[in-house]
Amino acid sequence: MPFCEGNHTREDSKKDLIALEDTLYVIGGKWKLKIINALYVNGNSRFNQLQQIVTGISARVLSKELKEMELNGFIKRNVYTDTPVVITYGITSYCSTLGPVLSTLIEWGNTHKDKIRKDYRN
Amino acid sequence: MPFCEGNHTREDSKKDLIALEDTLYVIGGKWKLKIINALYVNGNSRFNQLQQIVTGISARVLSKELKEMELNGFIKRNVYTDTPVVITYGITSYCSTLGPVLSTLIEWGNTHKDKIRKDYRN
DNA sequence: CGGAATCCAATGCGATACTG
DNA sequence: CAGTATCGCATTGGATTCCG
Numbered sequence: 001m002p003f004c005e006g007n008h009t010r011e012d013s014k015k016d017l018i019a020l021e022d023t024l025y026v027i028g029g030k031w032k033l034k035i036i037n038a039l040y041v042n043g044n045s046r047f048n049q050l051q052q053i054v055t056g057i058s059a060r061v062l063s064k065e066l067k068e069m070e071l072n073g074f075i076k077r078n079v080y081t082d083t084p085v086v087i088t089y090g091i092t093s094y095c096s097t098l099g100p101v102l103s104t105l106i107e108w109g110n111t112h113k114d115k116i117r118k119d120y121r122n
Numbered sequence: 123m124p125f126c127e128g129n130h131t132r133e134d135s136k137k138d139l140i141a142l143e144d145t146l147y148v149i150g151g152k153w154k155l156k157i158i159n160a161l162y163v164n165g166n167s168r169f170n171q172l173q174q175i176v177t178g179i180s181a182r183v184l185s186k187e188l189k190e191m192e193l194n195g196f197i198k199r200n201v202y203t204d205t206p207v208v209i210t211y212g213i214t215s216y217c218s219t220l221g222p223v224l225s226t227l228i229e230w231g232n233t234h235k236d237k238i239r240k241d242y243r244n
Numbered sequence: 245c246g247g248a249a250t251c252c253a254a255t256g257c258g259a260t261a262c263t264g
Numbered sequence: 265c266a267g268t269a270t271c272g273c274a275t276t277g278g279a280t281t282c283c284g
Contacts, residue, residue, distance in 0.1 A: 180259080
């Protein structure tokens with residue numbers, strides 16, 4: 001049981017597998033964590049801002065991802081009815097519980113960036 | 123800077139984004155973390171074992187994933203030339219550095235499983 | 245500006261059958 | 265047992281265009 005404290009039964013392993021599958025089901029995929037991180041770091045952002053920060057994402061995909069994440073409670077869409085209308089996206093408090101997940105992933109990437117770059121030669 | 127201690131400059135944010143992208147580039151995708159977790163929990167495992175643990179994966183995809191992860195240094199393929207030959211897969215020490223990543227993801231899934239189940243009604 | 249609609253190409257991936 | 269080969273459907277997603 002390398003990553004959990006205390007005794008770890010077979011039942012626990014089963015639960016861990018399910019928990020991991022749950023998590024990946026919700027925030028897996030190519031873009032979700034990057035979008036969340038962008039909003040985490042930059043605060044409320046507009047659509048085009050977001051598309052610039054999250055490198056490589058198309059408007060179509062960003063639109064679909066935002067809609068899905070809003071539906072699932074990760075993202076809040078704010079409409080300011082000024083003229084012209086301003087729309088921003090931000091994370092919810094539920095989404096902010098992903099902070100430790102993000103920081104762990106970032107830390108791992110920082111620690112191993114040399115090997116990663118070497119293996120994939122970017 | 124909700125998930126990092128100390129001061130956090132714009133440069134740091136940029137680096138964080140890159141680190142996150144690096145990490146997701148290497149262990150992103152539908153199966154890799156589940157495979158790694160399975161090996162993490164169960165220790166060295168044979169192909170068919172692995173396919174049973176990682177629910178839903180086909181032999182074709184498992185084969186391709188294992189090959190790719192072996193190439194990238196996450197997995198060690200062991201051949202025991204008994205009769206019959208036994209082949210097992212296990213994680214490398216490099217791969218084991220992902221322990222904190224896995225545990226964070228699992229913990230988040232456990233904490234929010236009720237909401238996840240409600241939203242997706244499984 | 246913030247998207248939605250359409251079209252099309254690439255990829256993913258399951259099922260099945262087969263092999264050493 | 266541990267895979268590989270082939271097929272064919274389904275999904276992803278880029279490019280472009282259009283709209284309020």
